[in-house]
Amino acid sequence: MRWLHAILLILLALPAAAEGPLRPGLAQVDLARSSIQAEGRDRGRPRPLELRLGLSRPVPYRVYFLDGPPRLVVDFQEVDFADQDSGAMPGRDLVPALRWGRFRRGWSRMVMELPGPYALRLALQTPARDGAQGALLSLRIEPVEQQGFVTRGTALSALWDLPEPVLEGDPALPRDAGDERLRVAIDPGHGGQDPGAQVGAISEAALMLGFAAELAEELSRAGFAVTVTRDDDRFIPLEQRMTIARTAGADLFISLHADALPAGGAAGLSLYTWNQQANDRATRELALRHDRDDLVSGLDLRGADSQVVDVLMDLARTETQPRSEAFAKFVVLELRRAGIGMHRDPMRGAAFSVLKSPDIPSVLIELGFLTDAGDRANLFDPDWRVGTAQAITRAIGGWAQDDAARAAVSRK
Ligand SMILES: [Zn+2]
Structure with a gap:
């Protein structure tokens, strides 16, 4: 039910003036529901702090610390801080400094300077309480010794693998302005x-x-813009594949595979969308294979699945997940029309890392x-490859129309 509630919340809270069918409007900060609070009596030493931020809708976010001076950084995707003065934040004087603003396309950032080294104890984004609309982000941090101070560059930030922030107005925008x-x-x-x-x-x-090149050609011919995560025989870590897509401003992510399964494993084309709970044996086997390349590179991210990451991933996915599943349905429909044989149960869920993108509808084929x-x-x-590539291309066209129509309805 929490899941359903979150979806409804997103649909209800979409501002009327969204920028485009695939880009809902920015979340707004509500200072009346925001505060910084300190726990216990002030004895001149750092105290546990709780940051609360009222938002007009749930947004994907990430949290980490930086040192020199110690500070808490929260990156949002994306919050409109433009009209809000950080000096007006209740409890602002409990910390040495508080700043916020947009820091690169699609991301805004809040920086809270801290009176010493801290650790994150709780990060929670919940629906707003007491009849208010939107979401409430709560972060609780506690003072720690310097050696316990974990700053960026840890597994937690590596999981996101976002490019370093660039200054606003950076001319090197990956997606041509006006390319619709x-x-x-x-x-x-x-x-x-x-x-x-x-x-x-x-x-x-x-x-x-080879198949990716053929599919890319079909897509270009059909008028879509295409980005490939690799165009040669190169090793690219899984998280970086998502980053490449995100940096290119991708609206849809399709990972292509043709794996091996032990004898008796089912055959035929199948589609996977993200599902943390999926645990049938064949799927587990595939997840191991897909995730192996991160282990190969010495970057084992499985340990980074902290509660914080899970929370932010879940939230973002309430919006993206239905769109991924809708796309998979369009692919099944078009493949069926084209008479291309599939697995008897072609649409499945799996916890494949490459499908983890919280903001881009993603499908693994x-x-x-x-x-x-x-x-x-x-x-x-x-012939089979051409037929399959064409069916996928038609599915993208059908899905894009449907997706735009749904976005328009949800804005009304
Ligand atoms: Zn594979």
Whole structure:
């Protein structure tokens, strides 16, 4: 129910003047519902602090600390601080300084200087209470010794792997201003030191690179803008694949795979959207394979799944997840129309890291399994590949229209 509530909240709280069908308007800060509070009596030493921020709707955010001087940084995607004076924040005098503003396209930042080193104890974004609309972000931090002070560069920030902030007005915007085309990020799975599934001389990495190029061509021909996460046999960590898509301003993310499953594993094309709870055996097996490349690179992010990360991911996904699932349905529909064989249960959920993007609808397509002779034949059949690429292209067109229509309805 909490899930449903959050979705409704997002739909209800969308401001009327959204910028475009895929970009709902910015969240607003409500200072009347915001405050900084200190716990206990002031004895001249740092005290536990609680920051509360009233927002007009839930937003994805991340929290981390920086040193020199110690400060808490909260990045939001995206909050409109323009009309709010940080000096008017209740409890502002409890900290040495408080600043906020937009720091790069799509992101705004709040910086709270701290009287010493702190650690994050709680990060929670909940629906607003007492009949108010929107969301309430609560952060509780407690003083720690200097050696316990964990600053950016840790696993927590690595999980996001966002590019470093740039100054506002940076001319190097990755997406051409005025380019209104839907931008699709195509992610050929694996690459470089991680060849993916291998059957004889065939590697999944090479096969997906080829199919990605064919799909990219179909998409360009149909008038879509395309970004690929790799266009050669190169190793790219999973989180970075999402970052590439995000930096390019992608509206949709499609990861392409053709993995191996042990004998008896089901065959046929299937689509995966994010589902943390998915745990059937084949899916677990695939998750291990997909996530292996991060282990290969020595960057094991599984330990970074802190409560904080989970919370912010869940929140962002309440908005994005239905859109990912809607896209997967369009793909199934178009593949069926094209007479392309699929797994008997083609739409599934999985906790694949590459689907974790909280802000871009993301789908992973297993085009087939290299371990299956029939699937292998398809993957090497130019007609099958063209038919599949065209069906996916039509699905993107159908989904984009549907998605824009839904966004328009939810703004009314
Ligand atoms: Zn794969």
